[in-house]
Amino acid sequence: MKKRLYIELENCIGCRSCLAACTQCGGHEQRNRNYVYDVNPHVNRQTMPLMCLHCENPACARSCPAQAIQIHETGAVLSALVEKCIGCQNCTIACPYGIPKFDEEENLMYKCDLCIDRTKDGIPPMCASVCPSNTLQWLTEEEIEQKQRRHDLDNDKWVTSMPYLEGATNVKVNLPGILQGTEKLF
Amino acid sequence: MAETVLRKPMKATHSINNAFASKFAKSMFLTVSGIIVLMFIGTRMFTHVDLNLYGYMVGTFVFIAGFFYRFIAWGERPPTKIIIKKGIKLLFRKSTPKTSVNHLGTYEFIWNRGIYRWTQHLLIGWGVILSCLVTFPLVFGWMYFTMEENGYYTIVAMGMDLMTVPADGVIAFLSYNALNITAIMVIIGVSMALYRRLKNMQARAEQKFIYDFLPLYLLLFISITGLILTFMNVFLHGAGHYAMSLIHQYSVIVTLIYLPFGKLAHIPFRPLSVFARNYREHYGEQSMKECKVCGDEFVSTEQSQDVVNVLGTNEIDFTMEQDGFNLAELCLPCRRKYRIARFSGFPTHEVKTKEANQNAKG
Numbered sequence: 001m002k003k004r005l006y007i008e009l010e011n012c013i014g015c016r017s018c019l020a021a022c023t024q025c026g027g028h029e030q031r032n033r034n035y036v037y038d039v040n041p042h043v044n045r046q047t048m049p050l051m052c053l054h055c056e057n058p059a060c061a062r063s064c065p066a067q068a069i070q071i072h073e074t075g076a077v078l079s080a081l082v083e084k085c086i087g088c089q090n091c092t093i094a095c096p097y098g099i100p101k102f103d104e105e106e107n108l109m110y111k112c113d114l115c116i117d118r119t120k121d122g123i124p125p126m127c128a129s130v131c132p133s134n135t136l137q138w139l140t141e142e143e144i145e146q147k148q149r150r151h152d153l154d155n156d157k158w159v160t161s162m163p164y165l166e167g168a169t170n171v172k173v174n175l176p177g178i179l180q181g182t183e184k185l186f
Numbered sequence: 187m188a189e190t191v192l193r194k195p196m197k198a199t200h201s202i203n204n205a206f207a208s209k210f211a212k213s214m215f216l217t218v219s220g221i222i223v224l225m226f227i228g229t230r231m232f233t234h235v236d237l238n239l240y241g242y243m244v245g246t247f248v249f250i251a252g253f254f255y256r257f258i259a260w261g262e263r264p265p266t267k268i269i270i271k272k273g274i275k276l277l278f279r280k281s282t283p284k285t286s287v288n289h290l291g292t293y294e295f296i297w298n299r300g301i302y303r304w305t306q307h308l309l310i311g312w313g314v315i316l317s318c319l320v321t322f323p324l325v326f327g328w329m330y331f332t333m334e335e336n337g338y339y340t341i342v343a344m345g346m347d348l349m350t351v352p353a354d355g356v357i358a359f360l361s362y363n364a365l366n367i368t369a370i371m372v373i374i375g376v377s378m379a380l381y382r383r384l385k386n387m388q389a390r391a392e393q394k395f396i397y398d399f400l401p402l403y404l405l406l407f408i409s410i411t412g413l414i415l416t417f418m419n420v421f422l423h424g425a426g427h428y429a430m431s432l433i434h435q436y437s438v439i440v441t442l443i444y445l446p447f448g449k450l451a452h453i454p455f456r457p458l459s460v461f462a463r464n465y466r467e468h469y470g471e472q473s474m475k476e477c478k479v480c481g482d483e484f485v486s487t488e489q490s491q492d493v494v495n496v497l498g499t500n501e502i503d504f505t506m507e508q509d510g511f512n513l514a515e516l517c518l519p520c521r522r523k524y525r526i527a528r529f530s531g532f533p534t535h536e537v538k539t540k541e542a543n544q545n546a547k548g
């Protein structure tokens with residue numbers, strides 16, 4: 001059954017387990033490919049992860065002159081093919097969320113590939129496997145719909161991905177109603 | 187790649203096909219004519235064509251067709267077009283020779299990925315390039331050997347006598363054995379690559395048979411059949427030579443036909459990395475883009491604009507009306523913080539603090 005990465009942003013406690021786990025995924029060569037940010041660092045401890053959202057029309061791949069960024073049949077937008085990337089860094093400028101990282105020495109871009117060797121077989125990506133706070137989850141379409149129904153108060157309090165993101169994405173984000181000034185029901 | 191597809195915007199397909207037919211025919215015609223003219227000169231009006239190598243000739247023509255088919259379509263993609271156009275314009279920068287040697291000859295960037303990976307690629311890459319430098323001039327008659335005087339070979343290049351060497355000397359030895367030496371280089375390099383693909387968990391994660399293993403097996407097959415040919419000539423007095431020579435030629439032809447489509451397509455495409463480097467250096471010196479939030483310079487103005495234009499051709503536009511900038515105008519940390527701001531409703535990107543620990547090392 002097809003599962004997706006699903007993010008409940010405000011659950012995050014800032015433990016950075018997701019970053020550590022990312023380094024351990026096959027093919028990641030001990031480097032992490034995602035981010036955790038303090039929302040308002042001088043005032044409170046709220047953190048949020050920032051992941052590649054695996055856009056359905058990915059700006060990174062569209063801007064790559066070498067076709068080094070391939071889209072997997074599962075929808076995952078893969079990291080640069082090591083023999084194709086020519087090091088132009090177009091992708092880093094194109095991504096609306098600033099996700100792709102670039103290694104100057106190796107002349108190579110690397111980005112989240114949704115742990116493709118795991119997720120292609122239905123195994124959750126490393127980050128979702130370790131997240132202790134259910135910020136990052138690996139869910140079926142039905143489960144995501146259930147979540148949506150549970151939060152849907154028919155008053156715009158529950159929002160996923162569109163229209164708050166720049167395009168349709170394969171990763172679904174549950175935007176934090178509390179912080180938007182609305183309340184979320186559990 | 188069978189399993190992955192790069193979806194193209196449907197709109198563009200039609201115009202590509204239109205440009206395609208004529209461009210393809212033109213490039214094909216010019217190249218084939220060029221080779222035939224060179225053959226004519228090199229073989230002193232076709233008097234020295236080596237018909238043993240006829241298979242390669244056919245193979246090369248099929249390869250050229252595949253090559254243009256694949257690369258003209260590639261060159262039509264908007265981002266590729268820009269880098270090729272500006273790359274050619276900047277080709278005569280002072281740094282070009284140095285960058286080219288570094289990127290295309292010594293592969294310093296692969297060294298930085300790991301000495302093992304560098305060694306394997308140096309052996310494969312240079313093994314294959316040197317083999318081609320020896321084989322193809324022989325195929326098209328651009329170079330051949332004559333023995334006008336007993337005990338001395340004359341090397342003829344492009345119809346001119348280049349030099350005369352003693353048949354048992356060092357240069358003659360290297361000339362006969364060039365292909366054996368390069369074959370051994372390729373075999374060692376390919377074995378290293380195969381070993382890494384079977385043992386190394388990093389390499390195993392993403393590999394596929396057709397894309398990652400097939401080219402290695404093809405190169406291995408070519409090199410081994412080539413060495414067997416030598417073995418048959420030297421130790422078996424040529425027994426089985428004809429059959430083996432056909433098998434060897436056949437394997438080279440299959441590889442040439444496969445080349446523009448699989449992993450080996452990186453070979454003709456890699457010079458673009460020099461274009462890309464020139465492009466970044468040149469426009470970086472001209473004027474840099476300042477981040478609309480923090481003011482740091484992070485990319486050349488030219489590249490920022492090119493990327494915005496390329497995304498425009500794909501109907502992607504990241505202009506943030508409410509904040510008065512395009513996302514391509516924010517440096518990467520600010521762009522990430524801006525996204526957190528959009529998620530949370532709090533303007534994270536306006537807090538003047540360096541981004542927090544991003545490496546999970548405590």
Ligand code: HEM
Nearest residue numbers: 082083289290296299303307310311314315379401453456
């Ligand atoms: C024009 C110069 C060339 C450049 C800049 C180049 C660049 C590269 C790069 C960057 C990689 C990835 C290496 C890694 O990260 O481990 C690679 C892989 C590879 N290249 Fe080249 N290449 C060149 C020429 C060649 C040639 C002439 C051949 C011979 C057929 C070749 C065969 C291969 C093969 C078989 C691999 C895959 C190795 C593996 O399985 O890991 N390359 N090349």
Ligand code: SF4
Nearest residue numbers: 012013015016018131
């Ligand atoms: S593992 Fe989960 S809780 Fe910890 S930092 Fe990452 S997203 Fe936040």
Ligand code: SF4
Nearest residue numbers: 052053055059060095
């Ligand atoms: S979020 Fe950025 S890196 Fe990820 S697919 Fe979209 S454009 Fe590419």
Ligand code: SF4
Nearest residue numbers: 064085086088089091
């Ligand atoms: S840096 Fe590499 S992956 Fe990114 S756009 Fe350039 S060639 Fe493509």
